[in-house]
Amino acid sequence: MAGRRTSTAEAGARTTPTSTRGMRTRAALVAAARVVFGRDGYVNARIIDISQEADVAAGSFYTYFNSKEEIFQAVFEEVQEEMLHPRMAETGVHADVVSAIEANNRAYLDVYRRNAPLMAVIEQVATVNDDFRAMRLKRSRAFTGRNARSITRLQRMGLADPALDPVIAARAISGMVSRLAYTTFVLDDPLPFEVLVATTTRLWLNALRIPDELPSTSDVVADTA
Amino acid sequence: MAGRRTSTAEAGARTTPTSTRGMRTRAALVAAARVVFGRDGYVNARIIDISQEADVAAGSFYTYFNSKEEIFQAVFEEVQEEMLHPRMAETGVHADVVSAIEANNRAYLDVYRRNAPLMAVIEQVATVNDDFRAMRLKRSRAFTGRNARSITRLQRMGLADPALDPVIAARAISGMVSRLAYTTFVLDDPLPFEVLVATTTRLWLNALRIPDELPSTSDVVADTA
Amino acid sequence: MAGRRTSTAEAGARTTPTSTRGMRTRAALVAAARVVFGRDGYVNARIIDISQEADVAAGSFYTYFNSKEEIFQAVFEEVQEEMLHPRMAETGVHADVVSAIEANNRAYLDVYRRNAPLMAVIEQVATVNDDFRAMRLKRSRAFTGRNARSITRLQRMGLADPALDPVIAARAISGMVSRLAYTTFVLDDPLPFEVLVATTTRLWLNALRIPDELPSTSDVVADTA
Amino acid sequence: MAGRRTSTAEAGARTTPTSTRGMRTRAALVAAARVVFGRDGYVNARIIDISQEADVAAGSFYTYFNSKEEIFQAVFEEVQEEMLHPRMAETGVHADVVSAIEANNRAYLDVYRRNAPLMAVIEQVATVNDDFRAMRLKRSRAFTGRNARSITRLQRMGLADPALDPVIAARAISGMVSRLAYTTFVLDDPLPFEVLVATTTRLWLNALRIPDELPSTSDVVADTA
DNA sequence: CATGAATGAGCCTTCATTCAT
DNA sequence: GATGAATGAAGGCTCATTCAT
Numbered sequence: 001m002a003g004r005r006t007s008t009a010e011a012g013a014r015t016t017p018t019s020t021r022g023m024r025t026r027a028a029l030v031a032a033a034r035v036v037f038g039r040d041g042y043v044n045a046r047i048i049d050i051s052q053e054a055d056v057a058a059g060s061f062y063t064y065f066n067s068k069e070e071i072f073q074a075v076f077e078e079v080q081e082e083m084l085h086p087r088m089a090e091t092g093v094h095a096d097v098v099s100a101i102e103a104n105n106r107a108y109l110d111v112y113r114r115n116a117p118l119m120a121v122i123e124q125v126a127t128v129n130d131d132f133r134a135m136r137l138k139r140s141r142a143f144t145g146r147n148a149r150s151i152t153r154l155q156r157m158g159l160a161d162p163a164l165d166p167v168i169a170a171r172a173i174s175g176m177v178s179r180l181a182y183t184t185f186v187l188d189d190p191l192p193f194e195v196l197v198a199t200t201t202r203l204w205l206n207a208l209r210i211p212d213e214l215p216s217t218s219d220v221v222a223d224t225a
Numbered sequence: 226m227a228g229r230r231t232s233t234a235e236a237g238a239r240t241t242p243t244s245t246r247g248m249r250t251r252a253a254l255v256a257a258a259r260v261v262f263g264r265d266g267y268v269n270a271r272i273i274d275i276s277q278e279a280d281v282a283a284g285s286f287y288t289y290f291n292s293k294e295e296i297f298q299a300v301f302e303e304v305q306e307e308m309l310h311p312r313m314a315e316t317g318v319h320a321d322v323v324s325a326i327e328a329n330n331r332a333y334l335d336v337y338r339r340n341a342p343l344m345a346v347i348e349q350v351a352t353v354n355d356d357f358r359a360m361r362l363k364r365s366r367a368f369t370g371r372n373a374r375s376i377t378r379l380q381r382m383g384l385a386d387p388a389l390d391p392v393i394a395a396r397a398i399s400g401m402v403s404r405l406a407y408t409t410f411v412l413d414d415p416l417p418f419e420v421l422v423a424t425t426t427r428l429w430l431n432a433l434r435i436p437d438e439l440p441s442t443s444d445v446v447a448d449t450a
Numbered sequence: 451m452a453g454r455r456t457s458t459a460e461a462g463a464r465t466t467p468t469s470t471r472g473m474r475t476r477a478a479l480v481a482a483a484r485v486v487f488g489r490d491g492y493v494n495a496r497i498i499d500i501s502q503e504a505d506v507a508a509g510s511f512y513t514y515f516n517s518k519e520e521i522f523q524a525v526f527e528e529v530q531e532e533m534l535h536p537r538m539a540e541t542g543v544h545a546d547v548v549s550a551i552e553a554n555n556r557a558y559l560d561v562y563r564r565n566a567p568l569m570a571v572i573e574q575v576a577t578v579n580d581d582f583r584a585m586r587l588k589r590s591r592a593f594t595g596r597n598a599r600s601i602t603r604l605q606r607m608g609l610a611d612p613a614l615d616p617v618i619a620a621r622a623i624s625g626m627v628s629r630l631a632y633t634t635f636v637l638d639d640p641l642p643f644e645v646l647v648a649t650t651t652r653l654w655l656n657a658l659r660i661p662d663e664l665p666s667t668s669d670v671v672a673d674t675a
Numbered sequence: 676m677a678g679r680r681t682s683t684a685e686a687g688a689r690t691t692p693t694s695t696r697g698m699r700t701r702a703a704l705v706a707a708a709r710v711v712f713g714r715d716g717y718v719n720a721r722i723i724d725i726s727q728e729a730d731v732a733a734g735s736f737y738t739y740f741n742s743k744e745e746i747f748q749a750v751f752e753e754v755q756e757e758m759l760h761p762r763m764a765e766t767g768v769h770a771d772v773v774s775a776i777e778a779n780n781r782a783y784l785d786v787y788r789r790n791a792p793l794m795a796v797i798e799q800v801a802t803v804n805d806d807f808r809a810m811r812l813k814r815s816r817a818f819t820g821r822n823a824r825s826i827t828r829l830q831r832m833g834l835a836d837p838a839l840d841p842v843i844a845a846r847a848i849s850g851m852v853s854r855l856a857y858t859t860f861v862l863d864d865p866l867p868f869e870v871l872v873a874t875t876t877r878l879w880l881n882a883l884r885i886p887d888e889l890p891s892t893s894d895v896v897a898d899t900a
Numbered sequence: 901c902a903t904g905a906a907t908g909a910g911c912c913t914t915c916a917t918t919c920a921t
Numbered sequence: 922g923a924t925g926a927a928t929g930a931a932g933g934c935t936c937a938t939t940c941a942t
Binding site: 491493494570573574576577578583586587590591611613614615617618619621622623625626627628629630632633637638639641645646648649650652653656657658659 | 716718719795798799801802803808811812815816836838839840842843844846847848850851852853854855857858862863864866870871873874875877878881882883884
């Protein structure tokens with residue numbers, strides 16, 4: 001009999017090796033991918049570039065990943081991790097809605113700024129790859145859902161414009177900030193960071209008609225996606 | 226020659242043909258490009274696909290265009306044209322700021338919805354191609370500039386929140402709407418159209434703190450980019 | 451949207467072009483494939499070798515065929531054609547069973563001899579590729595079926611050993627000749643052609659116990675697979 | 676180094692290890708090779724597959740063998756051993772030619788059946804590798820030579836058709852059986868075993884025109900290759 | 901102008917083989 | 922001896938672009 005492997009070897013999932021050397025090489029590849037993706041974008045990045053940047057042979061790439069898509073996945077997860085655990089101090093508990101929102105906006109904008117090239121790539125991939133588009137949409141929905149619930153709560157407390165549809169408002173406001181970050185840091189239309197924070201916060205509050213003077217609260221969650 | 230990384234496309238500019246047949250072929254190619262770009266995205270679209278969709282030989286493409294980039298340019302200009310001259314009746318003069326903004330949002334969202342696949346492509350291209358990114362930024366700035374001047378005017382008239390930086394506010398609010406359109410029509414997270422119009426308008430007014438009851442005015446221009 | 455062509459282009463069946471030039475190139479490729487397959491075997495033949503032998507660029511191969519398997523198919527069909535229409539005069543109507551069988555054996559052995567390298571390749575492919583193995587088995591069965599029916603007829607006429615299972619006997623005898631051809635012409639253990647013809651014919655007759663002196667008949671079909 | 680066209684494999688002959696561990700590893704590799712060759716065929720079998728099947732590191736393979744060819748050699752020798760010493764009781768001395776031939780056919784077919792996948796591989800290798808083709812031819816000739824001498828003897832005793840060329844007849848008849856075995860067990864066109872034995876025996880006798888009732892003899896050797 | 905076959909650079913992916921641990 | 926990650930040559934395939942008809 002012959003059969004079984006007429007062509008491709010079914011791309012058995014490359015396993016993360018336990019050996020120290022393997023871990024190091026894998027890490028080098030992911031780090032290199034960050035550089036290359038950030039520099040060339042997802043579409044123009046070549047496996048060869050990544051291997052070279054990582055100082056390994058072309059074939060070594062395939063010891064750890066099956067495709068560009070797969071290594072992007074790994075890079076993406078790293079960035080996600082950073083996004084979820086911003087390095088800023090100010091994400092703690094806040095005395096009032098205003099400073100909660102501001103802290104959140106600041107944190108988001110800061111991470112975005114620091115990872116601008118990769119954020120651009122993530123944006124691009126959502127545009128090119130169906131799987132990532134779906135993944136991205138799912139993540140957006142999660143964020144938006146939380147914000148929508150916050151808005152509903154504020155509306156019930158009489159603190160937010162009751163005429164607004166919470167879901168759309170949440171989506172719109174989140175989008176406002178992320179879009180602004182994109183324009184500013186990716187398309188590179190620079191603005192002073194603090195003005196950015198102040199204005200987004202102000203717009204956020206205005207948009208919901210949250211009164212300037214506010215009762216102390218920790219009812220608000222203001223995530224951005 | 227192959228070289229798919231950097232687009233070569235420097236050869237003698239293909240001229241717009243004088244003959245009727247030439248005009249027809251060129252038009253067929255642009256129309257085909259719309260279809261193919263809309264279906265496959267910019268990155269995945271192949272010259273061959275466009276030629277075939279246009280029922281034209283592969284080589285004929287180069288009679289009119291030097292590259293994918295160049296035919297995209299042509300498609301882009303067509304779409305721009307539509308965006309600037311929306312087919313909706315309501316873009317006339319408006320009695321008040323509110324209905325001016327609403328008409329504008331409605332018009333924008335409507336065009337976006339009708340051209341969703343191509344809007345997605347434009348988004349993708351901005352991501353892949355430096356020239357288009359620059360072009361896109363320039364267009365954004367023009368729109369934003371007008372909006373910023375409107376905001377300034379409203380602030381001077383005491384109708385808009387004076388605490389806002391007009392430029393950033395303009396950019397943020399425009400972005401809010403375009404982002405929402407993107408999510409809704411491209412990422413395909415559907416929402417009822419009228420609710421979309423009402424909510425964006427409301428958020429726009431809120432964000433600027435424009436009072437509900439307003440003096441008649443034609444002072445406001447609310448473009449979106 | 452993106453999608454559709456994330457990786458391979460679905461390998462649209464290469465069409466046989468109508469243009470003279472195209473026909474010529476395609477023919478050149480098939481002819482080259484005959485040479486290369488005959489020289490290197492199926493497994494060791496490279497697309498590049500075939501293209502070079504045909505004096506065309508590497509990529510041109512794919513204008514006409516999607517794979518080595520596909521061009522082999524084409525070569526195979528040509529050989530089949532020759533096998534079914536041997537160039538020998540003697541395949542006409544025969545006065546008796548003996549000369550019918552002899553003519554058949556002679557024709558078969560002659561074609562085999564002339565196409566020896568390709569017969570070897572066909573043998574090899576049946577060994578490597580499941581589709582061809584199936585194809586080969588099917589063809590064998592067809593041949594064998596006809597022979598089995600002839601044997602049954604001869605048995606009824608009292609001319610062939612009634613103790614034999616016609617199907618197995620047919621398969622065995624056909625195999626005997628094809629195997630001998632393989633050993634002689636492919637493994638290259640040379641024998642005088644006429645002795646080969648005489649002996650196979652004799653063995654064939656003996657095996658079925660067909661008497662030496664025979665009534666005139668055209669009842670026998672003796673194909674070999 | 677890669678070079679998959681011509682097997683390199685000239686490095687210093689790996690020695691049979693003296694240590695117990697070494698013996699065990701080597702044996703595991705050969706056993707694994709049997710499995711892998713039988714499953715994937717020679718061409719598609721990869722060194723990695725064999726190592727994995729043997730639960731041994733990829734590099735360990737080269738402690739014992741220089742190439743796929745070399746380990747195949749080892750497997751082949753094992754199979755040869757079995758072919759030469761069939762496990763059937765009936766290969767003893769026989770009262771008459773008929774039962775000698777029948778015993779021989781039965782034994783051959785039985786071994787073939789039990790080793791069908793490997794027989795297929797051996798067939799394939801003869802097709803791909805010149806060294807093995809030569810080896811195979813040599814073995815065939817040895818078998819055939821013995822059979823040819825038996826036929827000559829029978830002819831002299833007036834027991835076999837004197838019109839037959841003993842060498843070709845021997846080759847043809849041996850081929851008949853091996854071919855039948857190939858079709859039945861490898862191409863998988865199944866037939867009842869006993870019918871197979873009876874028919875091959877009958878055909879063998881018929882082909883040589885050995886009379887049904889025979890003097891006792893041990894003059895016949897009927898090997899098959 | 902149109903045609904469509906031919907070209908060939910470029911990137912991907914596999915896997916035999918080596919070698920430091 | 923065993924391990925398994927690293928290497929890199931080899932070949933497959935695609936598709937932008939050219940050019941003879």
